[in-house]
Structure formats: C-alpha cells, structure tokens
Amino acid sequence: MTVVFQKIFVKVLTRTEQRDIMHVKSEISDFNKAEEDAVDARIVEAQPLREQVANIIRRMIITGELAAGSPISERQISQTLGVSTTPVKEAFRILESEGLMYAVARKGSFISEFSSKSMLQIIFMRSALEGVAAYFAAQNATAGDLAAMEAALADSGRLLEENRLGGELAESNDRFHRALRRSAGSEYLMGLLSSMNSVDQAIRAASPKTGQVEPPRAQKEHLAILEAIRDRDCKRAEELMVAHVRRAGEFILESGAHNVH
Numbered sequence: 001m002t003v004v005f006q007k008i009f010v011k012v013l014t015r016t017e018q019r020d021i022m023h024v025k026s027e028i029s030d031f032n033k034a035e036e037d038a039v040d041a042r043i044v045e046a047q048p049l050r051e052q053v054a055n056i057i058r059r060m061i062i063t064g065e066l067a068a069g070s071p072i073s074e075r076q077i078s079q080t081l082g083v084s085t086t087p088v089k090e091a092f093r094i095l096e097s098e099g100l101m102y103a104v105a106r107k108g109s110f111i112s113e114f115s116s117k118s119m120l121q122i123i124f125m126r127s128a129l130e131g132v133a134a135y136f137a138a139q140n141a142t143a144g145d146l147a148a149m150e151a152a153l154a155d156s157g158r159l160l161e162e163n164r165l166g167g168e169l170a171e172s173n174d175r176f177h178r179a180l181r182r183s184a185g186s187e188y189l190m191g192l193l194s195s196m197n198s199v200d201q202a203i204r205a206a207s208p209k210t211g212q213v214e215p216p217r218a219q220k221e222h223l224a225i226l227e228a229i230r231d232r233d234c235k236r237a238e239e240l241m242v243a244h245v246r247r248a249g250e251f252i253l254e255s256g257a258h259n260v261h
Contacts, residue, residue, distance in 0.1 A: 049083060050090035051198075056081075057091060058202045061100050061114055068113040072101065098199055116253060119203055123249030126196045127242045130177070133193065134225060134241035136184035138234040145183035149226050152176035156219050165215050176222055180229070203252065218248060 047055075057077070060066045074092060078085045092109055095101040103109050137145070152175035159169045181190055221244040228237035 049087040050094065053077065053081060053083065053087050053091035054094045054198070055202065057095060058100060058198065061111055062202050066111045068111055070111050072109050072111060074109070098195065100199070119253055120250070122196070122199050122203070123246060126200050127245035127249070129189065129193050129196060130245050131238040131242035133181045133184040133189055134229065135234045135238040136186060137180050138229045138232050138237040140185040141183040141229055145179060146230060148179035149176055149183070149229070152179060153219070153222055153226060156222070160216055160219055169215060173218065173222070214248070214251060218244070
C-alpha cells in the first residue's frame, strides 16, 4: 500500500516542493493535472484541501490503483501528502458518502468495489439530475443566464475552430453546464449535482483522450439544448440533456476509460 502511494503521489510532492512551504500546507496541486494520461483540465478556483485529497483518492479508486477491499489509512495519507489528519478525515467522509469507501468498526476504512457497472449507474444518475436542471432552466432562465450559456458555447466553438481540444475547451464546456444548473434556480439540485459531479469528473479524468470526434459532437448537442431552453421547451431540454449525458458517458466507457472490470 505504501509503495503504491509513494509511486502515485511523487509528481504531486515534486511540484509542491517548488512552492512556498506555507502555501504547500494550505493547498495540494491537483492530481489530475499532474498526470500525463489525464484529461486536460485546469484549476480555476482554489479547492478546499479536503476536496483535493478526496479527488486524488477518488481517481485511484476509479482507475483500480486502489483495489476493492484494500485497507486505507488516514495516517498514511496524511504523512504521504504532508497534511494534517483533519482534511483526510473529511475526505474519507466524502468518499464514504459517495459509496467509494466504507468503514468497519475497530478495523478501519476500506475501498469499495467499483466496476464498469458502477460507472454506468453513476452516469445514468447524473443524466437524470442534469435533465431535471435543463427542464427548470427552460422554465426559469433569465436573459443573463442565457447570455452566460451562449458565451460559454461561443468560446467552445472558437476553440474547436482553432483545433484547441485541451483544458480550455473542457473548461468552457463545464462553464456551460454550470450556467445551466444555476439557471434552474434550485440550490438543492445544485448540491446533488455537485456531489455527483465529483465522481463523474474522476471517471473522465481516468479516460484516454477522446480524439477529434467527441468534442464537435458534444458542442452540437449543447447548442441543441440551449435552443430548447431559449424556446422554453422544458420537456425537449430535459430529453436532450439526458440523451447527451448518457451518450457521452457511454462513449467514455466504450473507449476503455478504466482499468476496473
């Protein structure tokens, strides 16, 4: 177990050595950005330390680097990352709430089984929630909300034309989804999607590059969803969003995005 963590976190620790020691204690470099095989992504906002720790462990579970049933120690993670046990305890609670870990009284914490079937179930659950968000976005979106979605997709279109398929494109696509969710007008729905999105992003980060086909296809689907929202067609917006999330998720799974079975 110790050898695995030393191997996985070596790039994170190397990067942090280059930063001021006080900054290192308050923030860990994003693991997904450190790994060469991860989907391009950028940190646009400082994440709480507990979420960065959870992100690192989450991705290791999804890729199978932490095997189902294996024990995982708060103290070991704390020592490996150079952080206190407090954010590690909080990260463990997050992962337990997502079903990725479980605790056994007087024995400790263990990794849950995570399979292709689990991934597909998560994709379908997220599609349902995103569909609800699209439904209410069509009902509640203001002119400002529509402008935010249009701006995000305009940026995506420009990046596609320039064949820039990396982190900037991923961020503009995320901005579209975030603007859509906000326009639904439900903090409760936002909270549910936020917890679901963490696992979804980890699945995507564990996937290989999607090549030239997927980004233009996703952009076309996003534009169709936006049109339905503009037209105040709630049902159509929901249907298009559900189909989009499921198709994109299934495409990632079919591309061999993971090492679990």
